[in-house]
Amino acid sequence: MYKESTGRPPHIGVHGHRRLTKSSRATTIVGLDIGTTKTCAVVATSTAAGLDIIGVGEAPCAGLRKGVITDLEETVRSIEAATEKAERMAGVHISHVYVGVTGEHVQSTNNRGVVAISGDDREVVRGDVKRVVEASKLIDVGADRQIIHALPRHFTVDGHDGVTDPIGMSGARLEVDTHIITGGNTFITNVLKCVHRAGLEPAGVVFEPLASSAATLLAEEKHVGVVLLDIGGGTTDVAVYASGGAIHTSTIPVGGNILTNDIALGLKTTFSEAESVKRTLACAMPDDGGAEFTVKTLDGRTSQPVTRAQLRSIVAPRLLEIFRMAKTQLDRLPRDVILAEVVLTGGGAHLAGIERAAADFFGMPARIGVPTSIGGLTDAVKQPEFATAVGLVLFGPKGDGAIWHNGRSKTFFGKVTGWFGDLWN
Ligand SMILES: Nc1ncnc2c1ncn2[C@@H]1O[C@H](COP(=O)(O)OP(=O)(O)OP(=O)(O)O)[C@@H](O)[C@H]1O
Numbered sequence: 103m104y105k106e107s108t109g110r111p112p113h114i115g116v117h118g119h120r121r122l123t124k125s126s127r128a129t130t131i132v133g134l135d136i137g138t139t140k141t142c143a144v145v146a147t148s149t150a151a152g153l154d155i156i157g158v159g160e161a162p163c164a165g166l167r168k169g170v171i172t173d174l175e176e177t178v179r180s181i182e183a184a185t186e187k188a189e190r191m192a193g194v195h196i197s198h199v200y201v202g203v204t205g206e207h208v209q210s211t212n213n214r215g216v217v218a219i220s221g222d223d224r225e226v227v228r229g230d231v232k233r234v235v236e237a238s239k240l241i242d243v244g245a246d247r248q249i250i251h252a253l254p255r256h257f258t259v260d261g262h263d264g265v266t267d268p269i270g271m272s273g274a275r276l277e278v279d280t281h282i283i284t285g286g287n288t289f290i291t292n293v294l295k296c297v298h299r300a301g302l303e304p305a306g307v308v309f310e311p312l313a314s315s316a317a318t319l320l321a322e323e324k325h326v327g328v329v330l331l332d333i334g335g336g337t338t339d340v341a342v343y344a345s346g347g348a349i350h351t352s353t354i355p356v357g358g359n360i361l362t363n364d365i366a367l368g369l370k371t372t373f374s375e376a377e378s379v380k381r382t383l384a385c386a387m388p389d390d391g392g393a394e395f396t397v398k399t400l401d402g403r404t405s406q407p408v409t410r411a412q413l414r415s416i417v418a419p420r421l422l423e424i425f426r427m428a429k430t431q432l433d434r435l436p437r438d439v440i441l442a443e444v445v446l447t448g449g450g451a452h453l454a455g456i457e458r459a460a461a462d463f464f465g466m467p468a469r470i471g472v473p474t475s476i477g478g479l480t481d482a483v484k485q486p487e488f489a490t491a492v493g494l495v496l497f498g499p500k501g502d503g504a505i506w507h508n509g510r511s512k513t514f515f516g517k518v519t520g521w522f523g524d525l526w527n
């Protein structure tokens with residue numbers, strides 16, 4: 103399966119995680135974020151003290167549109183380039199990766215499962231928790247879709263709700279409220295096919311906003327009520343948390359690249375010139391930067407003067423449109439859900455003035471989310487565009503929650519490899 107020519111360190115892998123050396127007893131966990139603009143691989147070691155990042159690799163990616171793969175070869179090339187860089191930095195061979203997926207095909211809903219507590223002593227054991235979560239997954243998702251996650255929000259034991267960990271509690275009836283995330287089989291299979299062709303094995307699939315949230319949101323924020331917007335190149339991922347759990351997740355098929363397109367069209371210049379103007383001069387709010395600058399014309403031979411106000415009049419309305427699409431989703435949440443903060447992440451969160459624009463628009467405090475709660479090469483990844491990749495190593499091994507991850511994960515991949523395994527080889 104592995105290419106001979108990569109010059110990668112010798113393969114010492116075991117399934118999912120890998121031992122680095124006999125003495126360190128550490129295992130590696132790898133997150134692979136295949137984005138619309140870049141692929142990013144993050145290698146972390148898991149030790150008794152926590153997670154440490156030991157390698158990061160990034161490579162441009164032009165194989166996706168709106169989070170969905172449109173060019174397999176280009177995507178494979180990008181995965182290979184990113185993982186090889188990460189391998190060189192970490193000094194380990196990457197075999198298994200937690201893969202991020204996103205796109206409009208991913209949908210979410212909330213559901214409830216109920217089971218009788220089975221043991222003679224009527225005490226909730228892990229098996230009951232697993233059974234009740236499985237019961238909550240009994241929904242008709244259609245033949246062309248798969249459940250990616252069933253995230254328990256809270257449990258109810260004999261009518262007492264709000265239980266976060268029911269194991270050991272006594273009762274006769276166990277209920278769970280879960281956040282269920284489903285994805286289109288073909289879209290996920292294409293992602294996994296690229297991963298496979300790049301010589302890697304998927305250790306798990308994670309819906310990207312869950313990963314970004316794991317890297318950037320605090321437990322307190324998730325408890326009080328928070329909305330995360332991961333503004334990438336081609337998508338804006340949305341995750342809403344309340345009472346500690348995810349209650350809504352989705353993807354808007356528009357990201358920061360549309361701002362660049364608008365600038366290119368509005369100022370009649372190239373995409374790369376527009377991208378550079380956006381990064382260095384654009385601001386979502388009125389600012390006191392210099393009033394005028396010049397932009398190269400399409401043929402690159404002449405320049406034209408542009409005012410900051412003119413640039414803002416292109417960028418700000420489009421940003422507000424992205425916010426409006428997110429707000430439409432928030433307006434559909436149950437009335438008792440109160441949100442206290444907006445956290446902005448993804449590369450689009452670099453746009454100058456975006457925090458104030460978001461705070462004004464949503465009417466609540468806004469902050470930029472950068473990866474936290476991880477050690478090692480933190481400076482290298484302390485940027486909003488690394489939230490998903492870092493979050494994959496944090497969230498990936500937990501899956502739907504450590505206790506039932508293995509069973510569910512096997513079911514998911516068992517099915518996918520069963521249907522499409524021959525395509526990968
Ligand atoms: N300084 C900046 N100001 C404004 N936008 C920026 C800046 N830096 C990066 N961006 C934008 O961030 C976007 C890329 O973000 P990111 O790397 O999170 O996307 P991605 O993960 O590749 O894409 P997606 O998540 O949509 O699949 C691009 O649109 C880029 O123009």
Ligand SMILES: [Mg+2]
Pocket residue numbers: 135137138334335448490
């Ligand atoms: Mg992204």
